[in-house]
Structure formats: structure tokens, C-alpha cells
Amino acid sequence: MNVELNPKTKQFHPGKLIGGIVAVLVVAVLGTNAYASVEYGHVGLYKTFGKLNDNTLAPGIHFKIPFIQTVIQVNTQVTKSETDTSASSKDLQPVSTHVxxxxxxxxxxxxxxxxxxxxNYDTVIISPAIQEIVKEVTAKYPAEDLITRRDVVSGEVSDQLKTRLAKYDLIVNDINIVNFKFSDAFNQSIEAKQVAQQQALKAENDLRRIEIEAKQKVAQAQAEAESLRLKKQEVTPELVQLKQIEVQEKALDKWNGVLPTVTGGATPFVDVQSLTQQNP
Structure with a gap:
């Protein structure tokens, strides 16, 4: 029995199918490598056979030559760099600084x-510049000034770092000296000094209080003396006589007409005549 094949089946060639698949894959690969995306907050640069192109690419999708060009991205957002430094103050105190x-x-x-x-400009440029500048500035100040004048020290470090990094097209937005660390012996001496200053301040305040209280007492005594002087000026012979009469009148009102029988003591004298003359 003979089976007659379909003419279309006779024309099928596996090589053509494989070639078509390969062509599709090549187009797909070329298509996916024909563009690159630059993220937000970044800019891109073309790199052709290892050579950079000075054409800056904004965020978005950009076409490139597949397998020949690549697009590198550079972060232009504010970035933090933290560095630890060891230096000596002007008075030769060891200082560790975190910046x-x-x-x-x-x-x-x-x-x-x-x-x-x-x-890798962070490790090549920024970190070494921070360490060098912090050491240079720290050496200008005694250890205590590094604590009490921290804002001045930070400002000087910032100014020098801005000038240094500007040469490499890097912008310093802000700088913070997070911490100064000193030796235990120095910390103990600072603590002892603070205690002594507090005690001296307390003694000074106590002295001022005593001085104020003494001045208040003097002022009070002067006021009492002035009051007594004025009262003495008001005392006249007529006033004295009037007071004597008032006392005698009070004594007469209380007298029952009988003289005291007790002997050996002084008998109060009452001028009855003068009283009777003033009180008819």
C-alpha cells in the first residue's frame, strides 16, 4: 500500500525553522540591549568601548548601541559620608572624632x-579629605575649646572641606561633628573642674546673699534710728506734762480715797490740787 505525502509536507525544512527561531532571538536580544534606563536622582553617561562620552543623560529611557555602548549612572542626590578620625588637640590631648x-x-x-x-570618589577623595582637615583644625584648639566651641570648630572644618572638594566637582551640603571622644583621665579632670566651678559659684552666691542681708539690716537699723530721731524731735515739755497729767488722772480714777498702810515703801505722789484745778 502506497501513502501519498502532502506536497506542503514535502516542502518542510527544519533548518529554516531553526533559522527563524534564531533570528527572533537575535532581534529580541538586540532589542533589549538597545536601550537603557536612568533612574530618578541620577544622571547617565555613555561608555563606548571603555571610553566615556561627555554627553550627560537625564533620568529616563535612552537608546544605545547593543554590545558596544553601556550607560553608567551617577547618583546626584545628597549622600552621607561618615568618617572616624584620630588626632591631638593643641594641648596634646588625644581626640577621636566621628564626622x-x-x-x-x-x-x-x-x-x-x-x-x-x-x-569610588567617596573613599578616594572625601574620606581622606575629612581626616586630614579634621586633624588640622583639631590641632588649633585646646581640648576644652573643642567641647565649648564645637560650632566654631565645625564651621572651620566645613569651610575647608567645601574648598577642598570643590576642586573635584563635589558639593558639601552640611557637616556634623557627631562626637568628640577624649581619654578617661581627661574626662575625669573635666568633671572635677566642673564640680569645683559649681562649688565656687555656690560660695559666691552665698557671699552675695550674706552681703545683701547685711545691707538690709544696716538699712533697717538706719530707718529705725531715723524714726527714733524724729520721735525725739516731737517730744516737748508741754507733751511731757500732758502725759504726766494723763497718768495721774488714770491713777485718781482708780483710787478709793484710802492711803496705803504698807510702810517702808515709797508712797505715790498725786498732785490733787492741780487735778482739782483742771477739773472743777
Missing amino acids: AVNYSVNKASVFHLMNNIGG
Whole structure:
């Protein structure tokens, strides 16, 4: 029995099918590698055979030559760099400092930064600059001033760091000296000094209080003396006589007409005649 094949089946070639599949895969691969996306807060740079192009790419989708070009992204948002430094103060006290710097990349100069420094500018430029500047500034101040004038020290470090990093197209947005650490012996001496100052302040306040109280007593005594002087000026012979008469009148009102029988003592004298003359 002979089976006659379909003419269309006779024309089927597996090689063509494989070739078609390969072509589709190649197109898909080329398509997916023909564009790149730049994230928000970043800018992009074309890199062709290892060479950077100075054309800066904004956030979004950009076309590129597949397998020949790549797009590198550079973060332009504010970034924090934290560094620990060890230095000595002006009075040779060992000081450990923890510094946090907020910085950003100048968008207009991304090509120069990446072409001259590369993507590891944090460890190559920023951290060494912080350590060097903090050591230099710390050496200008005694250890106590580093504590009491912290804002001044931080401002000087910030000014120098801004000038240094501007050469590399890096912008210093803010700097914070998170902590100063000193030796235990120095911390104990500072604590003892503070206690002594507090005691001296208390003694000074006590002295002022005593002085004020003494002045108040003097003022009170002077006021009483002045009052007594004025009262003495008011006392006249007529006033004295009037007071004597008032006393005698009170004594006469209480007298029952009988003289005391007790002997050996003084008998009160009452001028009855003068009283009777004034009181007819």
C-alpha cells in the first residue's frame, strides 16, 4: 500500500525553522540591549568601548548601541559620608572624632568627576579629605575649646572641606561633628573642674546673699534710728506734762480715797490740787 505525502509536507525544512527561531532571538536580544534606563536622582553617561562620552543623560529611557555602548549612572542626590578620625588637640590631648558629611555631585561636572576620579570618589577623595582637615583644625584648639566651641570648630572644618572638594566637582551640603571622644583621665579632670566651678559659684552666691542681708539690716537699723530721731524731735515739755497729767488722772480714777498702810515703801505722789484745778 502506497501513502501519498502532502506536497506542503514535502516542502518542510527544519533548518529554516531553526533559522527563524534564531533570528527572533537575535532581534529580541538586540532589542533589549538597545536601550537603557536612568533612574530618578541620577544622571547617565555613555561608555563606548571603555571610553566615556561627555554627553550627560537625564533620568529616563535612552537608546544605545547593543554590545558596544553601556550607560553608567551617577547618583546626584545628597549622600552621607561618615568618617572616624584620630588626632591631638593643641594641648596634646588625644581626640577621636566621628564626622558625618552630607554631599552631592555637581550635575554639570559629572563627566569630569567620573573621567578623572571614577565611581569610588567617596573613599578616594572625601574620606581622606575629612581626616586630614579634621586633624588640622583639631590641632588649633585646646581640648576644652573643642567641647565649648564645637560650632566654631565645625564651621572651620566645613569651610575647608567645601574648598577642598570643590576642586573635584563635589558639593558639601552640611557637616556634623557627631562626637568628640577624649581619654578617661581627661574626662575625669573635666568633671572635677566642673564640680569645683559649681562649688565656687555656690560660695559666691552665698557671699552675695550674706552681703545683701547685711545691707538690709544696716538699712533697717538706719530707718529705725531715723524714726527714733524724729520721735525725739516731737517730744516737748508741754507733751511731757500732758502725759504726766494723763497718768495721774488714770491713777485718781482708780483710787478709793484710802492711803496705803504698807510702810517702808515709797508712797505715790498725786498732785490733787492741780487735778482739782483742771477739773472743777
